[in-house]
Structure formats: C-alpha cells, structure tokens
Amino acid sequence: MKLAYWMYAGPAHIGTLRVSSSFKNVHAIMHAPIGDDYFNVMRSMLERDRNFTPVTISSVDRNVLARGSQEKVVNNITRKDTEETPDLIVLTPTCTSSILQEDLENFVQRAQLDAKGDVMLADVNHYRVNELQAADRTLEQIVQFYIAKARKQGHLPEGKTEKPSVNIIGISSLGFHNHHDCTELKRLMADLGIEVNEVIPEGASVHNLKNLPRAWFNLVPYREIGLMAARYLEQEFGMPYVDITPMGVVETARCIRKIQQVINAQGAEVDYEEYINNQTLYVSQAAWFSRSIDCQNLTGKKAVVFGDNTHAAAMTKILAREMGIHVVLAGTYCKYDEEWFREQVSEYCDEVLISDDNGAIGDAIARIEPSAIFGTQMERHVGKRLSIPCGVIAAPIHVQDFPIGYKPFLGYEGTNQMADLVYNSFTLGMEDHLLEIFGGHDTKEVITRGISADSDLGWNKEAQAELNKVPGFVRGKVKRNTEKFARERGFSEITLEVMYAAKEAVGA
Numbered sequence: 001m002k003l004a005y006w007m008y009a010g011p012a013h014i015g016t017l018r019v020s021s022s023f024k025n026v027h028a029i030m031h032a033p034i035g036d037d038y039f040n041v042m043r044s045m046l047e048r049d050r051n052f053t054p055v056t057i058s059s060v061d062r063n064v065l066a067r068g069s070q071e072k073v074v075n076n077i078t079r080k081d082t083e084e085t086p087d088l089i090v091l092t093p094t095c096t097s098s099i100l101q102e103d104l105e106n107f108v109q110r111a112q113l114d115a116k117g118d119v120m121l122a123d124v125n126h127y128r129v130n131e132l133q134a135a136d137r138t139l140e141q142i143v144q145f146y147i148a149k150a151r152k153q154g155h156l157p158e159g160k161t162e163k164p165s166v167n168i169i170g171i172s173s174l175g176f177h178n179h180h181d182c183t184e185l186k187r188l189m190a191d192l193g194i195e196v197n198e199v200i201p202e203g204a205s206v207h208n209l210k211n212l213p214r215a216w217f218n219l220v221p222y223r224e225i226g227l228m229a230a231r232y233l234e235q236e237f238g239m240p241y242v243d244i245t246p247m248g249v250v251e252t253a254r255c256i257r258k259i260q261q262v263i264n265a266q267g268a269e270v271d272y273e274e275y276i277n278n279q280t281l282y283v284s285q286a287a288w289f290s291r292s293i294d295c296q297n298l299t300g301k302k303a304v305v306f307g308d309n310t311h312a313a314a315m316t317k318i319l320a321r322e323m324g325i326h327v328v329l330a331g332t333y334c335k336y337d338e339e340w341f342r343e344q345v346s347e348y349c350d351e352v353l354i355s356d357d358n359g360a361i362g363d364a365i366a367r368i369e370p371s372a373i374f375g376t377q378m379e380r381h382v383g384k385r386l387s388i389p390c391g392v393i394a395a396p397i398h399v400q401d402f403p404i405g406y407k408p409f410l411g412y413e414g415t416n417q418m419a420d421l422v423y424n425s426f427t428l429g430m431e432d433h434l435l436e437i438f439g440g441h442d443t444k445e446v447i448t449r450g451i452s453a454d455s456d457l458g459w460n461k462e463a464q465a466e467l468n469k470v471p472g473f474v475r476g477k478v479k480r481n482t483e484k485f486a487r488e489r490g491f492s493e494i495t496l497e498v499m500y501a502a503k504e505a506v507g508a
Contacts, residue, residue, distance in 0.1 A: 170226025307394025
C-alpha cells in the first residue's frame with residue numbers, strides 16, 4: 001500500500017457498497033472504523049437520493065480491539081434485520097477488519113441463525129483489489145448466491161423467454177451517467193424488438209435473480225462491472241454475452257450487429273442493417289457533424305484521453321476514427337486490465353499510459369500541451385492549472401457530472417452528447433482572448449503557471465510586457481517554452497533577448 005492524496009478508484013469496500021446499495025431492499029453492514037463511512041454522504045450528495053443510504057457502520061473502536069467484535073457485528077446484523085426487514089444483508093469487510101484477522105464468515109453464519117432474511121459476506125480481498133474489481137466480484141457473488149439458492153429449492157425457471165430478451169448487467173449506484181445510459185439502452189432494445197428481462201444491480205430485487213437464465217443473452221455495457229457475472233452465467237447456463245460498449249457511431253453499430261448475430265444463432269431471423277443506417281443518418285447528428293465545417297476545424301488538433309477502461313477506450317476511438325482528432329496519449333488507471341486496453345487503443349493513439357498515479361498523467365499533459373483533455377475530474381483540475389480545456393468522460397467525478405437533465409453516453413442519443421462534449425471542450429476561435437479583453441476570465445492568474453509550481457525564474461520588465469502581448473490561449477505555452485529554454489542554458493533572468501532566442505529555438 002502507498003499513501004496517496006488522490007485515488008482514481010477507491011478502496012474495495014466502496015465497490016461492494018455500490019453494488020449492495022444498488023439492489024432494492026438490500027442492506028450493507030460495514031465493519032470499519034468511524035471515518036470509513038463517507039460512502040453514505042457521497043452517495044446521497046452525488047446521486048441526489050431522497051432516501052437514506054442502506055448502509056450501517058459497525059464501528060471498530062477500543063472496546064472492539066480489547067474484546068473482539070463478534071458480538072457487536074452479529075447484534076448489528078440482527079438489529080437491522082428486525083428494523084429494516086431486508087431481503088439480504090451484506091457484511092462488508094475493510095482493510096481494518098483484515099488487519100484484525102477476524103473470522104467474519106463465522107459472524108455471518110452466527111447471525112444467519114437469528115435473521116429472517118439472507119446474510120452473506122462480501123468475499124473480496126481488500127489488499128489486492130480496488131473499488132471496481134470489488135464491485136465486479138460482489139455482483140457475481142450475489143448472482144451466484146441466489147442462483148444456487150433457487151436451484152436448491154427447485155425454484156430455478158427452465159427455458160428461455162418466448163421473444164428475444166436481454167439482461168443488462170453492470171448499471172450501478174455512483175456509476176458515470178449509468179441511469180441515463182440504462183434508459184437509452186432500454187430504448188435501443190425496444191427499437192430492436194428485444195425485451196429487457198432484468199437490469200442488475202440498479203433497482204433489481206435479489207428474488208428476481210433466479211430469472212436471469214431466461215434471457216437470450218446478456219449485455220455488459222461497462223467493462224469494469226458486470227463481466228464476472230456474465231462469464232459465470234455463460235459457464236453455468238451457456239448464456240452468450242455482448243461486451244461491446246455502444247459508445248459512438250461505429251461501436252454502437254458494431255454492438256447491434258453482434259446482438260443480431262447472437263440472437264439469430266438461437267433461432268431468430270432479424271436484420272438490423274436498415275435500423276443502423278436510419279439511426280446513423282437521421283437520428284444521430286454525430287455522423288453529419290463530423291463532416292461539417294465546425295468539426296473540420298478540429299481535424300488534427302492534439303488531445304489527451306484518460307479514464308477507466310470503458311470510457312477512455314471508447315473516447316479514443318471516437319476522437320481518432322470519427323472526428324479526425326489526433327490522440328497523442330490515451331491512458332487508463334485500470335492497471336489490472338492493461339492488456340485489453342492496449343489492444344483497443346494502440347492503433348488510434350501515439351502513446352499509451354497505464355498508471356494510477358495522478359502526478360504521472362499531470363506531467364504527461366504538461367509535456368504534451370494538448371488542445372484539449374478528455375479525462376476524470378482530476379485531469380480537469382490539471383487542465384485548469386495549465387489553461388487547457390477538459391471534458392469529463394469518466395469517474396472519479398464531481399457533483400456537476402451527475403446531470404439532472406438527460407445525458408446518456410451510450411446509444412444513438414449518446415453519440416449526440418459525445419459530439420457536443422468534444423466540440424465544446426476545445427477552445428473555440430478567439431474565445432479566451434475575448435474573455436481577457438472583457439475581464440471575464442476566472443483563471444487569468446493561472447494561465448502562465450506550470451503543472452508543478454510557480455516559476456523560479458525572474459522576468460524583467462520588458463520581457464514581461466512582451467509576454468503580456470501574447471494572446472491568452474497560447475501565453476502559457478510560450479512562457480513554459482521560454483523558461484525551459486532558459487533553464488537548459490543556465491539563465492537566471494528572462495530578458496527580451498532570451499525570449500527571442502527561445503522563439504527561434506522552437507521554430508515559432
């Protein structure tokens with residue numbers, strides 16, 4: 001473990017809580033010290049949820065350390081079972097409970113004797129996995145639990161639905177635009193004549209998990225959450241799954257064609273080509289917009305993309321393949337899935353960065369100085385300091401990235417939203433310069449700042465006056481190039497002569 005002041009993916013228990021709180025009538029007991037229960041506040045604030053978050057902390061304090069925590073944890077489970085009457089209580093370990101080496105599985109078995117609902121332990125290794133991996137594993141575990149329970153009781157339905165149907169797997173609490181994406185996916189499936197059998201975990205009842213095998217196939221829109229459950233269902237019941245994220249015109253069409261192939265292999269006779277063509281030409285504005293003069297002005301501009309695997313890979317393809325934008329660097333913080341990411345983006349970008357160190361991506365952005373960034377909230381902060389615009393495309397995110405209005409990233413409506421995000425993220429024309437003239441720029445003092453710290457070089461009066469004449473949208477770049485030139489040659493002060501020499505050196 002290492003100390004960090006920014007984490008792209010939270011600790012494992014956050015992933016478990018995201019999944020458990022997504023289900024309907026499921027309660028989580030978190031065995032952790034006071035202070036680890038920030039999930040409740042985070043979910044209430046970001047999701048703007050009117051209801052209390054169904055998570056209770058069973059706190060680790062000095063009494064627990066002295067006497068052990070079995071009695072306290074079991075009492076908390078049985079108390080919540082009586083008060084809330086949940087269908088399932090999930091006991092969530094944390095790093096603290098792992099350090100204490102407590103037998104939480106034994107606690108669960110003891111609590112199950114008195115509880116009326118089901119009780120289970122989230123089986124994740126909190127030292128080896130992060131939030132996303134834990135969420136994926138917890139969802140798979142809950143699905144396995146209720147499939148096994150239904151099979152044991154003889155309640156597992158047999159056969160498929162009469163019409164083609166799908167399970168949408170991976171829509172969860174605190175997911176980036178998940179609710180809007182789910183609405184768009186349901187609309188897409190309805191257009192294709194496919195019934196939605198179940199959506200898990202968001203809003204689902206654990207009692208309905210036994211119906212999952214009735215669907216013709218599973219759709220996993222996000223690589224981070226849902227793949228493990230889909231692979232389990234494929235192994236157990238031979239259910240095919242589609243894991244192509246329908247984000248952007250090309251990938252949405254590829255996803256639909258894969259769905260066509262999957263359901264035709266099971267006896268259906270569908271042809272979605274006409275639907276794809278109609279949506280691409282008349283519903284999605286992205287294909288038309290990419291050929292418009294507005295978008296042509298972006299051709300060849302440099303961009304950096306960074307985020308989770310799903311959104312960073314999809315955005316890289318959209319920028320390079322659909323909008324003609326030069327992706328200099330594409331990166332992800334999902335180091336555990338590095339091979340897949342490299343395979344997806346290598347042909348669409350110059351450089352691939354796999355790192356969960358925000359300093360590394362910040363330094364890379366400062367080095368490249370792209371025209372725009374597409375990343376997380378952290379890259380937005382980096383962009384602010386470097387005066388580079390940033391479109392947020394992935395978690396971790398700010399409350400402003402949980403829009404009240406309808407803004408899906410998936411499907412054909414999603415293609416419109418993505419085109420708007422890309423176009424509006426770039427600095428347009430004289431925008432920055434005009435803001436400066438009229439005194440409307442809120443980061444004027446930051447424009448000349450580098451990513452690390454304030455300049456350690458002095459500028460004389462004439463050089464400073466010359467720098468101030470440079471338009472705001474390129475001033476930061478000019479200042480950084482000049483200072484880099486001066487440091488390499490040992491100058492302690494920047495004069496007009498140094499500025500002109502630096503300009504000659506970079507060929508500007």
